[in-house]
Amino acid sequence: MPVKVANEWLNSCSGCEIAILNLGETLLDLLPQIEFVHIPVLMDHKHYGQLGEKREIDIPKATVGLLSGGLRNEEHLEVAHEMRKKCDILIALGTCATHGGIPALINSFTNDEFLEYYYSTDSTEPGAKIPDQGISPLLDRCYALDEKIDVDIYLPGCPPHPDQIATAILALLNGETPDLPFKSVCDTCPAIRKGKGNITTIKRFTENPEYDPDKGIDEMRCLLEQGYLCAGPVTRAGCAGNDGDAPRCISARVPCRGCYGPVRQDGNQLLDMLNALASNGIDITSIPDRSSLLRFSGAHNRLVPSIKGDK
Amino acid sequence: MGKTIHISPLSRIEGHANIDIQLDDNGEVASATTHFNSIRGFEKYVQGKPAEEVTRIVTRICGICPWHHHLSSTKAVDACFGANVAPAGHMLRECMQNMAHINDKILHFYFLAAPDFIMGPDADYKVRNVIGIAQAAPELAKKVIKMRQLGQMMMEKFAGKVIHPIAAVPGGFSKPMSDSQRKELIESTKTLLDFATFSMAHAKENIFPAYMDDVTTLGSITTGFIGTVDYHGALNFYDGNIRLMMIDGSFQDFNDADYLDYIAEHVEPTSYGKFPYAKSWNQGFSMDIDNPKGVYRSNCLARLNTCDHISTPLAQAELEAFREQFGRPAQHTLLYHWARLIELVYACEKTLELLMDTAICGKETRFEVSPKAGRGVGHVEAPRGTLIHDYTTDENGLIEKANMIVGTTHNLAPISMSVEQSAKMLIKDGHVDETILNKVEMSVRAYDP
Ligand code: SF4
Ligand code: SF4
Ligand code: SF4
Numbered sequence: 001m002p003v004k005v006a007n008e009w010l011n012s013c014s015g016c017e018i019a020i021l022n023l024g025e026t027l028l029d030l031l032p033q034i035e036f037v038h039i040p041v042l043m044d045h046k047h048y049g050q051l052g053e054k055r056e057i058d059i060p061k062a063t064v065g066l067l068s069g070g071l072r073n074e075e076h077l078e079v080a081h082e083m084r085k086k087c088d089i090l091i092a093l094g095t096c097a098t099h100g101g102i103p104a105l106i107n108s109f110t111n112d113e114f115l116e117y118y119y120s121t122d123s124t125e126p127g128a129k130i131p132d133q134g135i136s137p138l139l140d141r142c143y144a145l146d147e148k149i150d151v152d153i154y155l156p157g158c159p160p161h162p163d164q165i166a167t168a169i170l171a172l173l174n175g176e177t178p179d180l181p182f183k184s185v186c187d188t189c190p191a192i193r194k195g196k197g198n199i200t201t202i203k204r205f206t207e208n209p210e211y212d213p214d215k216g217i218d219e220m221r222c223l224l225e226q227g228y229l230c231a232g233p234v235t236r237a238g239c240a241g242n243d244g245d246a247p248r249c250i251s252a253r254v255p256c257r258g259c260y261g262p263v264r265q266d267g268n269q270l271l272d273m274l275n276a277l278a279s280n281g282i283d284i285t286s287i288p289d290r291s292s293l294l295r296f297s298g299a300h301n302r303l304v305p306s307i308k309g310d311k
Numbered sequence: 312m313g314k315t316i317h318i319s320p321l322s323r324i325e326g327h328a329n330i331d332i333q334l335d336d337n338g339e340v341a342s343a344t345t346h347f348n349s350i351r352g353f354e355k356y357v358q359g360k361p362a363e364e365v366t367r368i369v370t371r372i373c374g375i376c377p378w379h380h381h382l383s384s385t386k387a388v389d390a391c392f393g394a395n396v397a398p399a400g401h402m403l404r405e406c407m408q409n410m411a412h413i414n415d416k417i418l419h420f421y422f423l424a425a426p427d428f429i430m431g432p433d434a435d436y437k438v439r440n441v442i443g444i445a446q447a448a449p450e451l452a453k454k455v456i457k458m459r460q461l462g463q464m465m466m467e468k469f470a471g472k473v474i475h476p477i478a479a480v481p482g483g484f485s486k487p488m489s490d491s492q493r494k495e496l497i498e499s500t501k502t503l504l505d506f507a508t509f510s511m512a513h514a515k516e517n518i519f520p521a522y523m524d525d526v527t528t529l530g531s532i533t534t535g536f537i538g539t540v541d542y543h544g545a546l547n548f549y550d551g552n553i554r555l556m557m558i559d560g561s562f563q564d565f566n567d568a569d570y571l572d573y574i575a576e577h578v579e580p581t582s583y584g585k586f587p588y589a590k591s592w593n594q595g596f597s598m599d600i601d602n603p604k605g606v607y608r609s610n611c612l613a614r615l616n617t618c619d620h621i622s623t624p625l626a627q628a629e630l631e632a633f634r635e636q637f638g639r640p641a642q643h644t645l646l647y648h649w650a651r652l653i654e655l656v657y658a659c660e661k662t663l664e665l666l667m668d669t670a671i672c673g674k675e676t677r678f679e680v681s682p683k684a685g686r687g688v689g690h691v692e693a694p695r696g697t698l699i700h701d702y703t704t705d706e707n708g709l710i711e712k713a714n715m716i717v718g719t720t721h722n723l724a725p726i727s728m729s730v731e732q733s734a735k736m737l738i739k740d741g742h743v744d745e746t747i748l749n750k751v752e753m754s755v756r757a758y759d760p
Contacts, residue, residue: 011351014325015374015474021422022474024460028453031445040322042422044436044752050745052316052332075348102371105356114355119578121354121714122571122701124585128578134331134346135583159374159474206363206392206481206708207679213487239472252471252478253486257367259475288361288707295368 002032003173006062007039007093008083010076011103011142012069016094017041019159020066026166033173037062047079057082064172068093070100070299071143075136084149089172092151093165095158097144099261100299102158104142107303108291111138144299153178156236158259158296163241184263185232185247185256188240190218199227201286202277211253217246223255229287231258234272261297268302270294313338313741318748323423323440324759325375325695326719330751332734338741343734345727345755347584354713362388362682362704363481365713369700370475372717375418377475378411378466379693379718380700382549385479387700390568390687392481392708394680399673400483405549406665407470407479408691412548412658413503414462414473415694416611416651420510421455424648424756428518432525432753433746458506465499468492483677490672497666504625504659511629511652519649528736530644530729530754532600533558535589535607536616537721539692540564544619546626546657548692554617555589555607560640562617563591567690570699574716577724586724587716600728609696609721610758611650616640621653623660629653644729647757682708693718695759722758729754 009017017039021027037060038045047057057078065087071077084090095101106114119128145151155168155178164180171178186193209228211220224230232247235258239248249256262269270293274284284290294302313336319329327349335341353372357365366384370377382404389396396404422441429448430439438446445452467473469492471485478485488496519526535558541551555573556562565573575590588596588605597604607613616639621627630653637646665671684706690699696718703712733754737747 009327011349013371013374013377015371015377018374018418018474021418022460022463024456024463025453028445028456031442036442040320041325042323042442043440044322044749046322047319048317050436051743051748052318053314072351073348102368103351105368106352109352109355114352117355118350118352119585121576123574123587123714123716124576125578129580131578131580131583133580134344135348135581138350158371204361204363204682204708206682208480208485208677213674214489248467248472249477250471254471254477254480257364257477288709289359289364292360292364 002035003064004037004060004062005034005064005066006037006059006083006087007041007066007068008059008079009040010067010069010079011072012094012096014041015159016068019162020165022162023166026162030166030169034169059083059086062087063089064169065090066093067091067145068097070096070103071139071145071148072103073136073138077139077148080145080149089152090150091153091155091168092145093155094160095156095259095261095296098154098156098265099297100142100144101296104298104303105295107141107298108305110305111140142299147300154265155180156261157238161239161241164238167242181237182263183237185235185237185239185260188237189232189247189250190216191220191222191250192218193222193225199225200281201227201283202229203227204288205255209253217250220253223250228255230255231269231273231293232256233276234258234262234267234269236260236263258293258296269297270302316743316748318752321752321755323426324756325373328755330730332738334738334741338739340735340738343731344581345730347582347723350583354715357710357713360710362391362702362708362710365702365710366479366481367475367477369715372715374474376411376415376693376695376718378407379691379698381476381479382408383689383691383693383698384700385481386689386691387687387702388481388689390689391685391702391704392680392683393685394482395678397483397673397675397678399487399671400676402665402668402671403484403488403676404479406662406671407466407476408549409658409662409665410462410466412694413655413662414459414466416655416658417455417459417462419694419759420648420651420655423759427749427753427756428522432749436745439749454506458503461499462503465496469496480677482680485677487674487676488672490669493666493669493672497663500659500663500666504656504663507652507655507659508625511656514649514652522645525750525753526645527643529750530733530757531642532603532644532725532728532732533642534603534725536613536640537607537609537697538614538617539690539697540618545622546614546618548658548661553690553697555591556617556640557592567699568688570688570701576716582723584720584723587721588724598724598728600732603728606724606728607721608725608758609718610647610694611654612641612647613696614692615650615653621657623657623664626653626657626660629656644754644757695719696721719759726755726758729757
């Protein structure tokens with residue numbers, strides 16, 4: 001008997017679902033063992049019945065639920081509760097679901113501040129009223145899933161690497177709990193670290209680091225030690241997949257920005273990074289926008305309207 | 312009033328929308344409203360961020376077309392900082408832009424749209440999807456999945472990240488391409504080009520002919536169009552003028568920096584998404600399906616209508632045949648799928664052309680830039696339409712003000728109109744069934760919000 005799987009996307013960009021499709025042939029191999037009962041990106045199962053006649057959301061029962069995106073409006077909340085009710089094992093898929101992700105940057109502003117701005121940009125008809133009919137009212141801020149419903153498995157990543165999605169699904173098919181390591185991005189990064197660099201201030205990424213393009217990452221000096229803010233030390237590993245490649249951004253010679261969220265589910269990337277920098281004698285006021293260290297993990301009340309920019 | 316039908320969620324599309332169809336006492340469609348239900352506020356929360364960081368934040372607007380946001384945003388930041396772009400960096404960006412189009416078109420055509428054509432609009436929803444295709448036509452499905460995977464992985468291997476990319480930077484690109492990478496990419500692109508011509512021929516022979524009635528009626532409306540053309544009037548996904556075409560086929564070309572003179576956004580009480588329209592036509596805005604005002608469409612059909620020609624041979628031949636059959640501008644909504652395949656051929660040919668030039672392997676891919684105050688507008692053609700990012704920075708190069716018009720929004724008015732048109736055409740005497748409702752959705756999937 002194939003295992004029933006349901007998927008929904010909430011305050012998401014659909015990148016997590018594209019990561020599922022990026023399983024490619026692995027997905028084809030998995031198909032005989034799983035049966036999708038609800039997955040809007042691929043399949044036309046409807047919330048209100050196939051003829052739109054029901055009054056309440058109805059998602060079929062499933063063993064495994066994959067839920068991407070955080071919670072931003074009342075419809076998201078309703079769908080999340082229904083998924084929780086109908087799925088035996090609920091996976092928070094992606095950093096939006098586990099920590100709020102990029103959309104939780106909105107938590108630095110009140111709804112009024114942002115709606116007024118959005119409906120009065122230079123291209124918008126002057127005097128536009130804020131829409132309010134037949135659309136779902138906003139929650140007061142953007143929430144991670146576990147602030148409102150119970151989550152069984154956390155699978156962060158923006159998006160999660162397809163290898164990790166496969167690992168998790170395969171483990172569940174075998175009746176096991178997926179074993180995802182708690183390592184940092186630095187732990188998987190081959191760049192050369194010499195210990196304390198001689199930097200005291202942080203550079204912006206408007207110039208290129210030094211490296212020889214004909215040589216591997218293992219011959220490049222760590223970007224942080226070159227003075228670029230790299231969130232590798234405080235970010236959970238996984239983006240490189242199972243093949244032992246370099247972390248994805250580092251392989252393009254670009255510093256990590258923390259998209260997998262903190263190393264531990266309840267860690268705080270901002271505090272941990274400031275500590276790490278300060279203890280290496282780096283002036284933390286040289287970071288142009290410190291709240292950006294919470295760029296992927298602004299839910300759980302980490303970002304609030306009073307913490308907007310920097311100072 | 313009669314009953315209300317809620318179609319929610321719209322499926323096999325990218326994005327969050329639903330439809331309410333209201334029937335009157337006689338069972339006729341009184342109204343059909345498409346609600347675009349997603350609002351996240353990127354314009355607001357990029358404020359105060361260093362502009363060079365914003366290029367890797369706005370990618371999360373869409374996980375299907377993150378490259379186009381990344382590139383359009385990087386072009387806007389270049390303009391804010393007055394940056395020159397290193398020639399090899401420019402080529403690499405343009406190459407990634409075209410590669411990303413290849414993957415998107417395979418995804419959209421085969422995964423999102425084709426189930427309606429291959430399994431049929433009346434097939435049970437349980438099999439009317441790519442998994443159903445995998446069972447009914449395993450060889451085709453396998454090929455499609457392999458090709459999409461090839462396209463995704465070639466970008467990831469070279470540029471680090473394929474979903475939510477990071478490699479385009481103000482002043483250029485973060486790393487050079489080696490000659491061996493170039494050769495490997497050429498081989499992969501050739502494979503994809505073969506697949507593109509196969510798809511084109513396969514669809515023209517086996518898919519479209521069976522649905523010609525639907526193609527010429529379903530969701531049909533008459534509007535203007537928007538797209539980007541280079542300085543010779545040829546289709547271009549990366550650079551050039553924006554061309555706004557009126558219903559009669561006449562057009563205005565303009566520079567992206569002047570977009571505010573040509574486009575405005577209307578707000579409806581029933582959607583979070585705003586509705587762009589042609590301000591420069593001076594007719595205001597109306598979604599009346601018989602007499603629309605200011606409404607134009609974006610995405611592949613729009614681009615093929617607006618361009619004078621295509622610079623690559625196989626796609627140009629397809630365009631000529633297409634124009635012969637459907638005219639210019641072609642209006643039928645389901646022709647979007649046909650146009651999508653022509654663009655798939657073009658994107659492969661164009662990528663190959665860029666890779667054949669060894670200058671793409673130039674070692675200097677990035678000029679150093681300094682953050683400063685300025686205003687910059689950047690645009691590219693995203694698969695779903697002309698994508699505009701407009702930023703103003705302060706003296707530290709932090710974002711002060713931002714406005715974005717994403718590809719899909721240009722199509723929100725036409726999508727709403729096509730939904731209303733198809734609902735009114737198909738629902739009679741209160742009779743609705745799954746096939747009818749799926750056909751209403753097919754008129755959305757042509758554009759894909
Ligand atoms: S975690 Fe990232 S990829 Fe997934 S929905 Fe959120 S923004 Fe998109
Ligand atoms: S480059 Fe970044 S991820 Fe790699 S070791 Fe240095 S700080 Fe860690
Ligand atoms: S290097 Fe950091 S920002 Fe880049 S993909 Fe990995 S975790 Fe995400």
